[in-house]
Amino acid sequence: MSTSDKNKKRMGTRAVHAGWEPDAATGSVMPPVYLTSTYVQDGPGRPRNGFEYSRTQNPTRFALEDALAELEGGCAGFAFASGMAAIHTLTLTLKAGDRVIAGDDLYGGSHRLFSQIASRFGLNFEFRDLTTSNAFEALPEDTRLVYLETPSNPLLRIAPIEEAAKAAHKAGAELAVDNTFASPIIQRPLELGADYVVHSTTKYIAGHSDVIGGAIICANREQAEDVAFHQNSAGTSSSAFDSFLTLRGLRTLPLRIERHCSNAATIADFLNNHPAVSAVLYPGLPEHPGHEIARAQMQGGWGGMLCFELPEGGPQSEALVSALEIFQLAESLGGVESLIELPAPMTHASVPAKERQARGISDGLVRVSVGIEDCDDLIADLSQALDRIT
Ligand SMILES: *Cc1c(COP(=O)(O)O)cnc(C)c1O
Numbered sequence: 001m002s003t004s005d006k007n008k009k010r011m012g013t014r015a016v017h018a019g020w021e022p023d024a025a026t027g028s029v030m031p032p033v034y035l036t037s038t039y040v041q042d043g044p045g046r047p048r049n050g051f052e053y054s055r056t057q058n059p060t061r062f063a064l065e066d067a068l069a070e071l072e073g074g075c076a077g078f079a080f081a082s083g084m085a086a087i088h089t090l091t092l093t094l095k096a097g098d099r100v101i102a103g104d105d106l107y108g109g110s111h112r113l114f115s116q117i118a119s120r121f122g123l124n125f126e127f128r129d130l131t132t133s134n135a136f137e138a139l140p141e142d143t144r145l146v147y148l149e150t151p152s153n154p155l156l157r158i159a160p161i162e163e164a165a166k167a168a169h170k171a172g173a174e175l176a177v178d179n180t181f182a183s184p185i186i187q188r189p190l191e192l193g194a195d196y197v198v199h200s201t202t203k204y205i206a207g208h209s210d211v212i213g214g215a216i217i218c219a220n221r222e223q224a225e226d227v228a229f230h231q232n233s234a235g236t237s238s239s240a241f242d243s244f245l246t247l248r249g250l251r252t253l254p255l256r257i258e259r260h261c262s263n264a265a266t267i268a269d270f271l272n273n274h275p276a277v278s279a280v281l282y283p284g285l286p287e288h289p290g291h292e293i294a295r296a297q298m299q300g301g302w303g304g305m306l307c308f309e310l311p312e313g314g315p316q317s318e319a320l321v322s323a324l325e326i327f328q329l330a331e332s333l334g335g336v337e338s339l340i341e342l343p344a345p346m347t348h349a350s351v352p353a354k355e356r357q358a359r360g361i362s363d364g365l366v367r368v369s370v371g372i373e374d375c376d377d378l379i380a381d382l383s384q385a386l387d388r389i390t
Contacts, residue, residue: 011071011185011300012254019067019247031063033244056232060240064247065215068205071184071250072197074217076224078231079238079246083180083200084109086214088118090145090176090198092230093223096122098144101173103130103159105152105359107200108348110178114147130159131290136167143171149178151294154307154343154367155360156181156281158290161297165193174223180204180334185257186300190219196227203334204304206249207256213238213246256336256372260304263378264370268306270379276390281307304370305333313364316389317342320366323385326377333369338378340368 009017020031036058039051051057061079068077080086087110094100102114104127114125128135130148139146146168150159161177168175176196177189183204189197199205201213216231218224231237238246268282283294284302294302310316321329327340331347341347344356344363351361370378 014070015067015185015253016251018070018250019063019065031060031244031247034058034060034240036240054240055235055237058237058240058243060247061238061243064238064243064250067247067250068199068201068215068217071253072179072217073184073188073190074197074219074224075221076228077215077217078224078227079201079243080214080216080231080236081238081242082212083107083198083202083214084113085236086198086200086216087178088113089227089230089234089236090196090216091118091123092234093226094118094123094144097124097142098122099124099126099140099142100145100147101126101128101130101139101143102146103148103150103152103157104128105155105157106147106149107153107178107180108343108350110149112350129157130164131157133160133163135159136164139167139171139173141171143168143173146173146175147178148175149181150187150297151181151283151290151303151305153181153305154348154365156283156288156290156303156305156307158283158288158294158297160293161187161189161192161194165195168195169193181305182298182300182303183253183257183334185254186261186303187298190217192297195219195223201246201250202332204257204260205253205334206246207253207335208245208249209332209335209337211242211245211249213242257301257304259372260334260370261301263372263375264304264306264368265302266375267368267370267378267382270382271306271308274386276310276386277308278311279309305368306370307365307367309362309364309366310389313362314342314344315364317364317366319389320385323388324381325384326373326381327368333367335369336372338369338371338373340366343367 065077165175174195177194197217199215272280
């Protein structure tokens with residue numbers, strides 16, 4: 001099957017087959033885990049089929065990278081040791097003096113990488129609310145990259161991808177979108193004009209809370225060569241074993257996302273109508289400020305993430321998370337099991353308290369990664385916990 005035939009298949013089919021054809025030698029339907037650091041050469045400087053050293057080339061990693069490129073509709077994909085390794089590698093493609101306009105609601109680790117590390121190497125970061133339509137007016141001349149998350153972590157803010165891409169290109173810059181929260185089943189930023197998609201594949205793509213990984217998918221060849229150069233030079237690539245696990249998880253991504261979305265929508269409604277809950281953030285709720293933009297760009301559903309608040313704030317939220325039985329108190333998201341956490345003392349503790357408050361991350365904000373369990377059991381668990389604390 002040629003690539004162009006394959007691209008005509010629907011996502012549910014592509015996820016199952018992308019990146020690997022049964023191999024000629026054995027017909028194995030999944031790629032072997034190539035646990036080798038190096039490859040024998042036929043003569044000095046004559047590697048077989050281009051394979052020299054595993055940091056640079058590994059067939060198991062290549063299978064995952066091709067699958068990622070196919071699902072996001074990019075020309076090439078790259079797999080990294082973590083989401084942060086991917087984002088770090090993207091910053092390495094910039095140079096001192098370049099300006100990055102970044103969303104002001106980002107994963108805590110991305111904020112820390114930008115403000116405490118990459119900024120020491122001469123990159124200028126400006127954090128803006130990228131959800132408003134005038135956010136993209138007058139991008140400074142030295143802007144090289146616009147970087148956003150949509151839906152954002154943790155507040156599930158929605159930024160308009162197509163508008164961001166147009167504004168970035170007009171200013172001579174590129175657009176990178178962290179698509180971790182949506183996954184390519186829901187939203188494909190490259191089709192909306194973005195130049196790069198980044199992922200923490202730790203989350204929905206691998207999906208089973210058993211591996212740390214990241215990805216960059218590029219829209220064009222020139223960028224892809226640049227990312228490949230930096231992935232190899234900085235040594236940030238994914239191991240063969242982690243690549244295998246991630247590809248194994250990716251095979252069921254469409255099925256899992258369907259269930260994450262339907263469970264999350266039901267739970268968002270339940271919480272929204274519960275008298276003990278003071279606010280619910282979920283892009284699928286009509287009152288969510290980004291609802292209409294989300295409807296246009298999140299075509300596969302509203303996602304499996306939501307946040308909510310309780311009237312008495314921090315202490316009440318702490319009581320709630322310890323009263324739950326199925327929802328596990330843990331950082332991370334996107335796995336089959338439901339997880340719950342408080343961003344302020346947990347995932348976003350690296351964002352200074354003053355900044356957290358300014359951005360709307362209250363101490364009592366509760367973030368939920370809705371898993372794929374039976375939804376009735378999840379509702380029953382939330383219901384008993386809310387009864388116990390009110
Ligand atoms: C978790 C996360 C990251 C970082 O990924 P790691 O795999 O933990 O390094 C980046 N962006 C978002 C949106 C995330 O949720």
